[in-house]
Structures are given as structure tokens and as C-alpha cells.
Amino acid sequence: xxxxxxxxxxxxxxxxxxxxxxxxxxxxxxxxxxxxxxxxxxxxxxxxxxxxxxxxxxxxxxxxxxxxxxxxxxxxxxxxxxxxxxxxx
Numbered sequence: 001x002x003x004x005x006x007x008x009x010x011x012x013x014x015x016x017x018x019x020x021x022x023x024x025x026x027x028x029x030x031x032x033x034x035x036x037x038x039x040x041x042x043x044x045x046x047x048x049x050x051x052x053x054x055x056x057x058x059x060x061x062x063x064x065x066x067x068x069x070x071x072x073x074x075x076x077x078x079x080x081x082x083x084x085x086x087x088x089x
Contacts, residue, residue, distance in 0.1 A: 043077060052077065 006012055015026040043054045045062045052062040054075060060067035066076040 037073075041075075045079065 004012055013027045015024055017024045041055045043052045045052045050062055051059050053059050056072065058067065058069055058075070062079060065078065066074060068074045
């Protein structure tokens with residue numbers, strides 16, 4: 001990556017050289033606006049199938065720890081081991 005912001009937030013440009021095409025691009029900058037939303041949701045893991053079912057019905061492999069949905073975005077999770085009693089009293 002070339003260019004960026006200096007310590008006073010002034011834009012610094014650089015020269016990017018594409019080794020595949022042999023072309024160079026200088027004095028250019030790009031900006032992006034990103035929107036990030038975080039929310040907490042519950043899911044249910046089936047130990048027999050190894051799948052997680054998220055609150056909106058999306059199903060994924062639990063051990064993948066993430067899944068991307070084109071409409072809702074990316075889900076990430078951690079698996080928490082809960083101790084269950086071996087017998088019911």
C-alpha cells in the first residue's frame with residue numbers, strides 16, 4: 001500500500017507499480033466510507049450434526065466460527081462449553 005495520512009492527518013500520496021502489467025500509478029488517493037453494525041444474537045449448536053442455527057435460521061458448521069450471508073453480513077461466534085449434569089434430579 002502506498003500513500004496514507006501523516007501524523008497531522010495530511011494526505012500523502014505515493015506511486016504504485018503493478019508488477020504484472022508494468023504500469024505505474026502516482027499521485028492518487030482513495031477514500032472509503034464504511035458502515036459497521038454490531039449486534040449480539042443467540043444460536044443453537046447441534047452436537048450430533050456439528051451445525052449452528054442462528055436466530056434468523058441461517059445454518060453453518062459450528063467449528064468454522066464464522067459465516068458470511070450476502071443479505072445480513074458476517075456472523076462470528078465462539079463456542080462456550082457448558083457443563084451439564086449427567087443426571088437429572
